[in-house]
Amino acid sequence: MLSRTSFAMSYDQTRYVLNGILFMIGPATLKLAATDGRRLAVIENQTQIPKEFEKTPPKIIIPTKAIAELLRTLGDVGEARIILDENQVLFNLGHTVIISRLVEGEFPDYARAIPKETKDKLKINREVFLSAVKRANILTSQESQAIKLELLKDKLVISKVTPELGESREEISVGYGGPELVIGFNPVYLIDVLKSLDKQDVMFELTSADKPGAIRAEDGYTYVVLPMQIN
Numbered sequence: 160m161l162s163r164t165s166f167a168m169s170y171d172q173t174r175y176v177l178n179g180i181l182f183m184i185g186p187a188t189l190k191l192a193a194t195d196g197r198r199l200a201v202i203e204n205q206t207q208i209p210k211e212f213e214k215t216p217p218k219i220i221i222p223t224k225a226i227a228e229l230l231r232t233l234g235d236v237g238e239a240r241i242i243l244d245e246n247q248v249l250f251n252l253g254h255t256v257i258i259s260r261l262v263e264g265e266f267p268d269y270a271r272a273i274p275k276e277t278k279d280k281l282k283i284n285r286e287v288f289l290s291a292v293k294r295a296n297i298l299t300s301q302e303s304q305a306i307k308l309e310l311l312k313d314k315l316v317i318s319k320v321t322p323e324l325g326e327s328r329e330e331i332s333v334g335y336g337g338p339e340l341v342i343g344f345n346p347v348y349l350i351d352v353l354k355s356l357d358k359q360d361v362m363f364e365l366t367s368a369d370k371p372g373a374i375r376a377e378d379g380y381t382y383v384v385l386p387m388q389i390n
Contacts, residue, residue: 167193170195176263190203253350281315284359289349289350313336
């Protein structure tokens with residue numbers, strides 16, 4: 160859950176409430192959310208929650224440094240105990256104990272940023288898409304970050320033109336029957352999420368050039384990313 164949300168955390172110190180991951184504990188699930196204002200990652204899993212959390216489920220923001228330490232320390236198996244205090248949290252991992260202060264403040268209402276599910280979905284092989292986006296990313300620059308996605312019937316064209324660096328254009332076969340669309344994205348925001356997923360195919364929802372795209376997985380994961388203007 161941490162690895163599929165942590166890359167969306169903000170490191171902008173002027174938006175300190177986004178400098179971490181929001182933990183929403185209970186009444187029967189653990190939900191994590193992270194955003195930097197340009198993308199949002201949310202994941203929810205069923206888990207056993209103490210009865211005292213059923214009536215007033217706590218919401219806490221774990222800061223970026225503690226998240227990095229958890230990612231470095233957590234193994235793939237075993238149990239973790241989370242102990243909450245008024246302004247700090249303790250993670251007992253058995254062999255390691257991590258104590259951290261909480262981020263003070265109110266995390267934004269992220270649910271309002273999640274678009275409604277659309278029927279026209281782009282079905283695409285994750286590894287093929289990831290490789291193509293990585294190649295287009297090579298030609299980006301600080302002044303020209305966005306790559307262009309041209310969505311046609313059963314075909315996606317990924318391209319990038321940077322006069323001082325060169326031009327890239329790649330066509331890949333996809334499953335799609337919706338309207339044609341041209342949209343720009345920061346390739347890093349696509350690479351991050353595609354690397355975190357393990358399914359063979361992903362369903363990418365796109366509605367218009369100025370509306371966010373969304374990737375939803377069956378295991379309670381949602382990723383929302385804002386488009387960029389194409390130079």
